[in-house]
Amino acid sequence: MGWWHLGGQLRQDDGSSKGKMRRGGGTCEETVGTDTHLPKAGSVLRTHVPKPVCAPNDTHVPFCPQGQSTEQGLQQVDALVAGYCYGCLWWGLPWLPVQRLFHPSTLQPLLSASGADPAVSSPGEGLLLSGGQHWARHRRLLTPAFHRDVLWAKWGAAAAAAAGGPLEMEVLQPLSLLTLDTLQKCIFSHENHCQEQPSEYIQAILELSSLVVRHQLRPFLHPWWLYRLSSDGRRFARACATIHAFTADVVQHWRRALARLGHQAWLDSHRGCSMDFIDLLLLTKDEDGHTLSDEDIAAEADTFMFEGHDTTASGLAWFFYNLAGHPEHQERCHREVQELLVGRDTADVEWEDLSQLPFTTMCIKESLRLHPPVTAVSRRCTEDVPLRDGHVIPKGVICLMSIYGTHHNPELWPEPEVFDPLRFSPENSKGRSPSSFIPFSAGPRNCIGQSFAMAEMKVVVALTLSQFVLRRDTTRPPPRHKPELILQAEDGIWLLLEPLVGVA
């Protein structure tokens, strides 16, 4: 049976079709799509004879409890990848085929599709949930807000707070507050100090994150009309109202300030210092001179708060866990950080310093490979998608682009379970397909906050390693993965933080 056989829909491409994809999820469908380049090259998929994993007489993986948000679920992905190195068809439900993809050659046509599907989406939706022209325009307008100059300036204090915890600590939760604090400062110019006392707004974001996960796990509550009636649904509505009220207030505050001062005086008042995200959104104009509405600005700001905190916190927490288990790599990172910070105040990390941490950056990348915060992203094909070997993913099929599976694919990463930062050395990276490493996804619909996230991680890591040695707590069992919306750990990630000798 063919690898791409899908309920009789396996098709050989005649080389003329174009691919468009639509992102599915919740009540909003996100669209991505444009031409995918046409596959002509040899038989990439056909050469692979998949071994059956769940079904002895079938190359398809039948309906089985894969996709569980548990450690076991991820182990099953490892087993699938070992058997089907390009991907496999998986039955999410007996009537719902899902194409799981694990390899650059199958991921590339989907990743490179653009997000400009002509389908409409409503104003007031953030980037993540929007599609069509709305998404394309906002993505264009927002990209400068993530320019590196905007990111810096405000993080030192927040990062230092992460290093001030007790010696034995669960790191996921404080890191989540740290990333929220950082985002709130960078997005809203808002000093909240939520690490000491979470505000109502921060509580609401945290509540929303856990409610979204719970909602995902309860299919019977998926219809929104039903969910709204449930107690979770009512809590969801209350949390949304709190968040929207806060954001609308901040946007209006700055809008009034801008109107009072005027554009030029506003720009002058920011000369010499970095602008906040919200400043940029207020000032930004497209080529026709149109600005973003308050509703749009609020939606984007909320999206960044929501998207940017748990992802970065997960990346950091697993990084610390990996480093704690590899003292030899940690030692090298310590040396790098100490050389960088020698003779200065530890809180004083400059933007230019971030490129002076090559080994630490390799360790961060290796940790994002081994423990990608977002384990998969999905796309629904709105047109047939031709693959390089001539096979076609038919229109309408949902594809699960498995970031975890790709990062654990032994065809791409020998001994994938081993933490080896040298995989990312310049010489070892030569010739590797960029789509083998996709923690931030890739293509036009990739993560807009990735340089923000990488820079934030480097700062937090540098400041933490300048003060502490990290050790695993051997009295505790290893953390069990909990791959919900974001890769978490069942009982958190516990580490010992030992102050470095000579550091006050």
Ligand code: HEM
């Ligand atoms: C380690 C940290 C992060 C990881 C691993 C990560 C990962 C991702 C991934 C995989 C996607 C693609 C989702 C999809 O295609 O369905 C994405 C999209 C996105 N991310 Fe991130 N992210 C991180 C941090 C951030 C931060 C800090 C922000 C904002 C401050 C952010 C904002 C966004 C937004 C707005 C999108 C949607 C982009 C679009 O659809 O055009 N992310 N992220």
